[in-house]
Amino acid sequence: DAGVIQSPRHEVTEMGQEVTLRCKPISGHDYLFWYRQTMMRGLELLIYFNNNVPIDDSGMPEDRFSAKMPNASFSTLKIQPSEPRDSAVYFCASSSDRGTLNTEAFFGQGTRLTVV
Amino acid sequence: AQSVTQLGSHVSVSEGALVLLRCNYSSSVPPYLFWYVQYPNQGLQLLLKYTSAATLVKGINDFEAEFKKSETSFHLTKPSAHMSDAAEYFCAVRRTSGSARQLTFGSGTQLTVLP
Numbered sequence: 001d002a003g004v005i006q007s008p009r010h011e012v013t014e015m016g017q018e019v020t021l022r023c024k025p026i027s028g029h030d031y032l033f034w035y036r037q038t039m040m041r042g043l044e045l046l047i048y049f050n051n052n053v054p055i056d057d058s059g060m061p062e063d064r065f066s067a068k069m070p071n072a073s074f075s076t077l078k079i080q081p082s083e084p085r086d087s088a089v090y091f092c093a094s095s096s097d098r099g100t101l102n103t104e105a106f107f108g109q110g111t112r113l114t115v116v
Numbered sequence: 117a118q119s120v121t122q123l124g125s126h127v128s129v130s131e132g133a134l135v136l137l138r139c140n141y142s143s144s145v146p147p148y149l150f151w152y153v154q155y156p157n158q159g160l161q162l163l164l165k166y167t168s169a170a171t172l173v174k175g176i177n178d179f180e181a182e183f184k185k186s187e188t189s190f191h192l193t194k195p196s197a198h199m200s201d202a203a204e205y206f207c208a209v210r211r212t213s214g215s216a217r218q219l220t221f222g223s224g225t226q227l228t229v230l231p
Contacts, residue, residue, distance in 0.1 A: 033218060043221040091159060104150055105219050107159035
């Protein structure tokens with residue numbers, strides 16, 4: 001498997017524009033996580049899905065953020081409208097429960113978002 | 117709620133010296149614990165994980181960590197630092213209550229290895 005694939009790797013956009021980040025999890029994994037990393041706040045969990053269903057979105061900062069998982073192999077994180085304070089690295093990760101809780105999450109390379 | 121605290125946001129060691137990165141967890145039940153490493157402009161990579169099978173866990177690149185319930189700690193060590201170990205290290209805990217499955221990360225420790 002190629003691992004968790006995120007696109008684009010870098011995104012520069014103007015304030016007010018819509019931004020869509022994409023993620024392809026590892027095949028067979030039933031959990032998908034979206035994290036945001038900034039210098040000030042570190043790694044924050046935004047939302048996670050289990051079997052394509054959003055389980056906990058309490059980390060989504062505002063209504064400008066939305067995430068979907070239409071099928072087991074694809075998820076999007078959308079920001080509309082984008083603001084400069086959204087600039088960060090966004091990571092997608094996936095994992096498999098396999099009946100235990102100690103299975104690690106595998107991370108993608110991240111999308112570096114810059115909003116100017 | 118489960119959480120982890122990493123003591124020391126920056127640690128510097130000389131090449132060949134012992135590496136010790138500290139992590140303490142907060143949990144009302146035995147947690148599942150992980151150490152991840154992040155190299156510049158990369159995603160997070162698993163170093164090792166505590167599975168409750170053994171308190172001393174060995175990971176990649178000669179890293180190891182010991183789970184100490186009495187101290188609620190899961191410190192990461194390596195006997196001899198290499199220049200290539202320079203990176204940011206994250207301790208993480210996985211929730212075991214209810215149906216929650218997310219990893220909660222500490223604030224990270226930046227390791228610098230001096231020649």
